[in-house]
Amino acid sequence: MITPQNVFRHELIGLPVEVIDSNHNDFIGIKGKIIDETRNTITVDTGLDEKQLPKENVTILLTLPGDKKVSIEGKVIIARPEDRIKKKFKKIR
Template sequence: MITSKNVFYHELIGLYSKVVKSYNEFLVGINGNIIDERKKTISIETEKGVKIIPKNVSIFHLLLPNGEWVEIDGKILVNRPEDRIKKKYKKL
């Protein structure tokens, strides 16, 4: 089960996401369902089409299946999903 404590270790595809901060101001406000995740990018399906968001310059709000919102810095997510399980993270 995905929780705010273990979201780093899970696949993000299917979660609803919002870009809340970014070095690129044109990315802020993009929201929709995550349809693909690569090493350095997340693809979000919006009402206007698919947008590809670089992870390392963005901060995301993710809606977890239990209804909880979690804020996550994209820099933490920069890695292939299958490789993130091997990483160690500091407790927040």
């Protein structure tokens, strides 16, 4: 089960997302569903179009099952999805 403590070790594709902070003002406020993830980017389907966002420049707010929300700084999840799932992270409280 995906929780705020283990979100890094799970698949992000399919989760609702909102960009809450970015170095690039045009990215702030983008909302949608994650439809693809690469080492350096996430692709978000906004309903109108698809936006490709660099992980390094954004802070995202993910909505987990059960309507739990967790914010993640994109720099922390820079890795190929299959490598990130295996990676060890410090515990979050």
